[in-house]
Amino acid sequence: xxxxxxxxxxxxxxxxxxxxxxxxxxxxxxxxxxxxxxxxxxxxxxxxxxxxxxxxxxxxxxxxxxxxxxxxxxxxxxxxxxxxxxxxxxxxxxxxxxxxxxxxxxxxxxxxxxxxxxxxxxxxxxxxxxxxxxxxxxxxxxxxxxxxxxxxxxxxxxxxxxxxxxxxxxxxxxxxxxxxxxxxxxxxxxxxx
Numbered sequence: 022x023x024x025x026x027x028x029x030x031x032x033x034x035x036x037x038x039x040x041x042x043x044x045x046x047x048x049x050x051x052x053x054x055x056x057x058x059x060x061x062x063x064x065x066x067x068x069x070x071x072x073x074x075x076x077x078x079x080x081x082x083x084x085x086x087x088x089x090x091x092x093x094x095x096x097x098x099x100x101x102x103x104x105x106x107x108x109x110x111x112x113x114x115x116x117x118x119x120x121x122x123x124x125x126x127x128x129x130x131x132x133x134x135x136x137x138x139x140x141x142x143x144x145x146x147x148x149x150x151x152x153x154x155x156x157x158x159x160x161x162x163x164x165x166x167x168x169x170x171x172x173x174x175x176x177x178x179x180x181x182x183x184x185x186x187x188x189x190x191x192x193x194x195x196x197x198x199x200x201x202x203x204x205x206x207x208x209x210x211x212x213x214x
Contacts, residue, residue, distance in 0.1 A: 032066040040070060040079035054086040071107045081107065081117060088121055094135045096121075097155060105147035111181035114147075114154050122158035132159035133168070150181065157187040166194035182211035 032040070039053040057063060071080040084103040091099050100121055104114050125132040136156040153176055160169040170191035173184070180188065185207040192200030 032063075032070055033060065036060060036063055036066060037070075040067075040076050040083060042079075050082075051086050054083045055090065057083060058087050058090075068106050077107070081109075081113065085117065085120055089124055096125075097132070097136050097152075100155065101148045101151045104151050105145065109147065111150065111183055114150055114181075115183040118151065118154035118158055122155055122162060125159065126162050132156070133163070133165070149176075150184070153180070153184055154187075157184065161187055161190055164194070166191045170195070182207050185210065 036057045039050070039057045042050065042053070067080050067083065070076040071084075081103075084107070088096055088099050088103065100118065103109075104117060107113070109117065122132055133156050136152050136159065153172075156172055157169060160166075160172060169187060173180070173188040173191060176184075178184070185203060189200050189203040189207055192203055194200075
């Protein structure tokens with residue numbers, strides 16, 4: 022039995038199909054997502070659709086394609102915009118930013134420095150968390166443990182469980198005993214949020 026999911030009035034049937042379709046053929050799906058993103062006025066419909074649980078994963082996947090296609094330093098701002106618009110949870114932010122950070126690393130981008138240049142004016146919780154996740158992941162993927170510890174300490178918290186896990190990784194990677202305590206705290210907190 023399948024649920025009857027109505028097409029939001031702000032989305033065309035073509036856009037709806039891309040957001041709902043399973044991503045079995047990744048390159049074909051990404052091309053469909055790119056076509057969707059070129060539809061005039063589609064972002065308003067995607068903004069509405071991301072708040073529907075059955076469409077949220079598909080919209081966030083379209084957002085990742087949108088971010089991946091930005092070739093200048095503005096891609097970090099685009100990540101912030103999408104995650105703020107979606108009202109992303111810390112878990113969604115962590116997963117989204119992990120994909121973005123890994124792709125940036127693969128493409129030879131200096132993500133930690135690009136995010137670091139945009140730290141002022143973070144303002145809202147989504148922007149601050151996104152910047153911390155992006156920068157922390159970039160440093161983690163580059164195994165820059167001391168720099169990661171410094172960034173985390175400078176941010177001052179409070180951190181979500183993923184931020185705390187990044188901090189624990191930085192400490193453990195330097196063989197600092199407090200890393201074990203931090204990881205225990207992360208595991209306890211993550212199980213309750």
